[in-house]
Amino acid sequence: MAKKAFVTGGGTGIGKGIAEVLLKNGYDVAVSYNSSSSGAEEVLELANRLGRKAAALKGNIADTKDIAKIFSEYRKSFGTIDLFVNNAGVTLKSKFLETSEEIFDSVCNVDFKGAFFCMQEAAKIMVENNTKGNIIVISSNNAKAHFADVSVYASVKTAVSKLSEHIAIELAQYGIRVNTVAPGWTDTGSSRLDDKESTYYKVPLKRWTTPEEIGKTVLFLDSDAALSITGTTITIDGGALLVSDKRERYGY
Numbered sequence: 001m002a003k004k005a006f007v008t009g010g011g012t013g014i015g016k017g018i019a020e021v022l023l024k025n026g027y028d029v030a031v032s033y034n035s036s037s038s039g040a041e042e043v044l045e046l047a048n049r050l051g052r053k054a055a056a057l058k059g060n061i062a063d064t065k066d067i068a069k070i071f072s073e074y075r076k077s078f079g080t081i082d083l084f085v086n087n088a089g090v091t092l093k094s095k096f097l098e099t100s101e102e103i104f105d106s107v108c109n110v111d112f113k114g115a116f117f118c119m120q121e122a123a124k125i126m127v128e129n130n131t132k133g134n135i136i137v138i139s140s141n142n143a144k145a146h147f148a149d150v151s152v153y154a155s156v157k158t159a160v161s162k163l164s165e166h167i168a169i170e171l172a173q174y175g176i177r178v179n180t181v182a183p184g185w186t187d188t189g190s191s192r193l194d195d196k197e198s199t200y201y202k203v204p205l206k207r208w209t210t211p212e213e214i215g216k217t218v219l220f221l222d223s224d225a226a227l228s229i230t231g232t233t234i235t236i237d238g239g240a241l242l243v244s245d246k247r248e249r250y251g252y
Contacts, residue, residue: 002028002052003222004078008061008118009088010043011036013188014138017211018085018218019043025219028053030078032070032088034060053078061088061114062106071121080129083222084122086115087138093149104152111156116163119178123171132175134222137164138214141184141237148249157182161233168231177230179221183214184237201246204239 005022009015010031016039019031023046033040033056040056047054055077059066074081089111094103119135126133142154143161161180168178185199185208200206217234220226235241 002026003082004028004030004080005083005085005222006030006032006074006078006081006122007085007087008032008114009034009036011039011056013190014183014186014211014214015085015087016043017188018087018138018215020046021212021215021219022083023047023050023052023054026052027083028078030055030057030074032057032059032061034058034088061118062109064113064117067114067117067121071118071125075125080131081122081125082131082133083218084119084126084133084135085138085218086119086122086135088114088118089138091153094152095149096151099152107152107156111153112159112163115160119163119167123167123174123176126176127171127174130174133177135164135167135171135176135178136218136221137161137178137180139164139180139182139233141182141235141241143182143233144235144241147245148251164233165231172230177221177226179226179229179231180233181214181217181221182233182235182237183209184235184240185209186211186214202240202243203237204242207238209236209238 005027007015007019010019011033019029022029044054057070059070092103139161140157143157164178164180187208187210
């Protein structure tokens with residue numbers, strides 16, 4: 001029987017890449033999306049071509065009512081869950097002295113509160129069905145790095161990484177593993193990203209990772225090769241955490 005996976009923010013970028021890798025490796029996959037309907041449709045089209053079951057669930061995970069609705073729809077379609085990938089998030093840059101309450105709330109409500117309650121819902125389904133499943137959190141190397149203009153985003157990613165460790169120890173009694181994947185620059189095609197070459201001075205391997213590579217890491221963490229891995233973070237950033245940024249980037 002095919003494993004059942006649920007990927008939040010699966011209509012674009014990293015989440016879409018993860019969903020596609022899982023489908024190609026025999027999973028039935030549900031994705032949630034808020035505004036990326038076209039990408040979610042592409043996931044469904046791929047599933048149809050591969051003969052896999054899939055669903056696209058619309059909702060805003062900053063809203064706990066929407067989270068409840070999404071997971072209710074998921075339960076009706078899939079019943080149980082083997083793998084939950086908490087990927088949905090917003091990346092908003094702002095200088096500390098210029099950060100508004102709106103920016104603060106947007107990042108915290110999606111990237112932390114939304115993550116918390118989505119993982120709680122997924123874990124409940126696993127426990128109810130006695131499923132020794134996996135929860136994988138997509139964080140960021142910003143949780144460890146100290147880049148400029150991301151005081152809110154980076155702090156929240158640190159909180160999410162810490163959260164996954166606490167969840168890992170509490171869910172171990174049910175045989176549920178929880179791990180974090182922390183990408184750096186990822187080639188999603190997003191317009192907000194810098195020019196690749198302009199970042200290479202702080203990426204030792206001089207390449208960005210791809211959503212497919214992150215998907216393959218998720219696949220590994222859900223495999224028998226990772227049965228003893230929980231509460232761990234895998235950083236995928238071309239070695240960027242090994243170096244610091246130029247002093248000018250901090251306004252010196």
